[in-house]
Amino acid sequence: MRVALFITCVNDAMFPDTGKATVAILRRLGQDVAFPMAQSCCGQPHFNAGYPTEALALLRRFVRAFDGYDVVVSPSASCVSMVHENHTRLAAVTGDAALQADVAALVPRVLELSQLLIDVMGVEDVGAYFPHPVTYHPACHGLRSLGLGDRYPRLLAATEGLSLIDLPDAQECCGFGGTFAVKNADTSSAMVQTKVDNILATGAQVMATSDNSCLLNIAGALVRRTGAMRTMHAAEILATTRASGESWRTSAPALARSSA
Amino acid sequence: MSAATGPVVWAGSKPFPKAARTQLAKAEQRATLNRVTHQIRRKRAAVVAERDDWEELRRAGEQIKNRVLRHLDTYLEQAERSLVAAGVTVHWASDADHANRIVHALVKETGETEIVKIKSMVTAEIGLNEFLAKRGITAVETDLAELIVQMADDLPSHIVVPAIHRNRREIRDIFAEHMPGVPSTLTDEPRDLAGQARRHLRKKFLRAKVAVSGANFVVAETGTLCIVESEGNGRMCLTLPERLISVVGIEKVISTFADLEVFLQLLPRSSTGERMNPYTSLWTGVTPGDGPADLHVVFLDNGRTQALADPVGRQALRCIRCSACLNSCPVYERTGGHAYGSVYPGPIGAILTPQLRGMDDAVDRALPFASSLCGACYEVCPVRINIPEVLTHLRARAVEHDREHGRHRLERMVFRAVANGFDDDERYARGLSLGLPLAHRLAGRDGIHRLPFAGAGWTQSRDVLQPPSQSFRAWWAEQGLDAFDGEAAR
Numbered sequence: 002m003r004v005a006l007f008i009t010c011v012n013d014a015m016f017p018d019t020g021k022a023t024v025a026i027l028r029r030l031g032q033d034v035a036f037p038m039a040q041s042c043c044g045q046p047h048f049n050a051g052y053p054t055e056a057l058a059l060l061r062r063f064v065r066a067f068d069g070y071d072v073v074v075s076p077s078a079s080c081v082s083m084v085h086e087n088h089t090r091l092a093a094v095t096g097d098a099a100l101q102a103d104v105a106a107l108v109p110r111v112l113e114l115s116q117l118l119i120d121v122m123g124v125e126d127v128g129a130y131f132p133h134p135v136t137y138h139p140a141c142h143g144l145r146s147l148g149l150g151d152r153y154p155r156l157l158a159a160t161e162g163l164s165l166i167d168l169p170d171a172q173e174c175c176g177f178g179g180t181f182a183v184k185n186a187d188t189s190s191a192m193v194q195t196k197v198d199n200i201l202a203t204g205a206q207v208m209a210t211s212d213n214s215c216l217l218n219i220a221g222a223l224v225r226r227t228g229a230m231r232t233m234h235a236a237e238i239l240a241t242t243r244a245s246g247e248s249w250r251t252s253a254p255a256l257a258r259s260s261a
Numbered sequence: 262m263s264a265a266t267g268p269v270v271w272a273g274s275k276p277f278p279k280a281a282r283t284q285l286a287k288a289e290q291r292a293t294l295n296r297v298t299h300q301i302r303r304k305r306a307a308v309v310a311e312r313d314d315w316e317e318l319r320r321a322g323e324q325i326k327n328r329v330l331r332h333l334d335t336y337l338e339q340a341e342r343s344l345v346a347a348g349v350t351v352h353w354a355s356d357a358d359h360a361n362r363i364v365h366a367l368v369k370e371t372g373e374t375e376i377v378k379i380k381s382m383v384t385a386e387i388g389l390n391e392f393l394a395k396r397g398i399t400a401v402e403t404d405l406a407e408l409i410v411q412m413a414d415d416l417p418s419h420i421v422v423p424a425i426h427r428n429r430r431e432i433r434d435i436f437a438e439h440m441p442g443v444p445s446t447l448t449d450e451p452r453d454l455a456g457q458a459r460r461h462l463r464k465k466f467l468r469a470k471v472a473v474s475g476a477n478f479v480v481a482e483t484g485t486l487c488i489v490e491s492e493g494n495g496r497m498c499l500t501l502p503e504r505l506i507s508v509v510g511i512e513k514v515i516s517t518f519a520d521l522e523v524f525l526q527l528l529p530r531s532s533t534g535e536r537m538n539p540y541t542s543l544w545t546g547v548t549p550g551d552g553p554a555d556l557h558v559v560f561l562d563n564g565r566t567q568a569l570a571d572p573v574g575r576q577a578l579r580c581i582r583c584s585a586c587l588n589s590c591p592v593y594e595r596t597g598g599h600a601y602g603s604v605y606p607g608p609i610g611a612i613l614t615p616q617l618r619g620m621d622d623a624v625d626r627a628l629p630f631a632s633s634l635c636g637a638c639y640e641v642c643p644v645r646i647n648i649p650e651v652l653t654h655l656r657a658r659a660v661e662h663d664r665e666h667g668r669h670r671l672e673r674m675v676f677r678a679v680a681n682g683f684d685d686d687e688r689y690a691r692g693l694s695l696g697l698p699l700a701h702r703l704a705g706r707d708g709i710h711r712l713p714f715a716g717a718g719w720t721q722s723r724d725v726l727q728p729p730s731q732s733f734r735a736w737w738a739e740q741g742l743d744a745f746d747g748e749a750a751r
Contacts, residue, residue: 185277
């Protein structure tokens, strides 16, 4: 299975460790992964802000970058949902039949990391070790658009030493919403305050999520409020093992032999 | 095909971000809204979970409405024929003013100066009460929440519960101040308040010769009108007066009586979280000796055909006004309905208002952006209106309108520049390799606490996290991990 990593622009620039973690998990499970350098952004920021024409150029780039792989995996629920919900729609508007065919063939192969692990590779216990109380915020797009359901909670619960603490009103939006956080800053701030209250009420040491865009918002607000709690993408927890701890943050582990 | 020329949006409304700031500062209102929206959400979730066929019902509702909208001309003409055959006089109104003039003339004919009204969104949309008041006719709202709003000279803030922003202590005070003959012993117990309203309204019902209603559904096949309500006050209006005038948006038509089966299951569960609402009134024309002998239906366009012409936006016309999207919306829950500046608040209002009115007003252009696109509205919509899809569609229309009128040039430049950068291998990689170390040092370990200009909105509640000094792609290149070389990787 030829798997390509779609890192997403936010992770590439702001959360490279989430990409490293994704690579580490897959290599430990014997799944090699490629990183096509031609990738950049899926066009979500532009599409959601009312700039579909600008998003279209990025859609073409996305198709070019990932054509030819069996699976395109991404540790970002909202970017995967942009591909699934809007790439087909955007391509349809162009009337470009070749592009539409390429998009139609590619879209079903684009998976969120937890979908690849559980649905395709059939793994729930990835051999992680993380002896801390963790609470999990399911990002809106993962929850409602992709229907990730309890995939991450199951992966986290299978992690040795980890105790998963329920987040009150977990399904409620953190208030990020891209430009919403700036254009409607007052409303967005009111939303993230509630999210932070709920997270702090869990008493967890770590807050994990499936979408680092939300983390820009939640972590920024947590730091402002307490300066204390650690926030991570769930993949970073799953990449951490008893034998080598968080060494994946510096170098990728060897590709395991027991190939899938 | 024309835009709504009627009110829809209240005079003096501010664009959403500004209006929301004012509303967010009202602590008591926020506590009330938080409590009530969560209550209705829980009730809805419980009764929806009882139905194994909920998704099928939603799809049926969606498809019935889609079929009617696809052939709206045919169904409207069929509805007119059925209504006329049943003894109803049918009127057609292209916009709010037209509808108001028709209703006014029909009331004036009777010589009455006071009429009773059933709660109706469409008459709020056209500003009927204000139109009649200017011409010496008092329209008395008989829905309890609508009455509260009317007495306090307030604005409605919710589609089903217009006084949702008021708690019972405030309601008690409003009654005490505005209702004639209220005893000083009136408490804020719901039973006490309802009893007081009943005594007040009973007199109005017994006197009224003319009533005005909307309609939840009009059956084209039979000419039957349907009103779904909770209090029975609507039933009083529908049965006691001599003349009944029903103002109906053209999208309210359904094709057959059997279609009601679907909607009468979807609506109460979605709306109030009840399996069945207490009062469902159905009437087909005039029945001698039973109810009003003089029935009128005013079909209203007011921007609906304009919305219908938009292949993406037209799904908003499926709306059955249940308010599930309002009750589930994290934005609405905090700002309340007044921030939307329109009789149609919440997520549905954000897509309906600008479609009815067009994008010429700043209030309309701001509405599609009043959402984090979390999708909670789409998840609960009983007729599967993909509200996030329409929101992004209308955002593009707002941006296009801005471009045509030379507004927000800087924002457009930024989005274009970012897209160009993302679409250029070299510039993208160079941007990261030069920009990140700089941003890393600039932000420092503590991150950034305050940004200028548009960024100030971000830092009012959030720090900007320190970016890493190295991008993922730079790390990857360093690791030399490239898999599948010469195979698929390009």
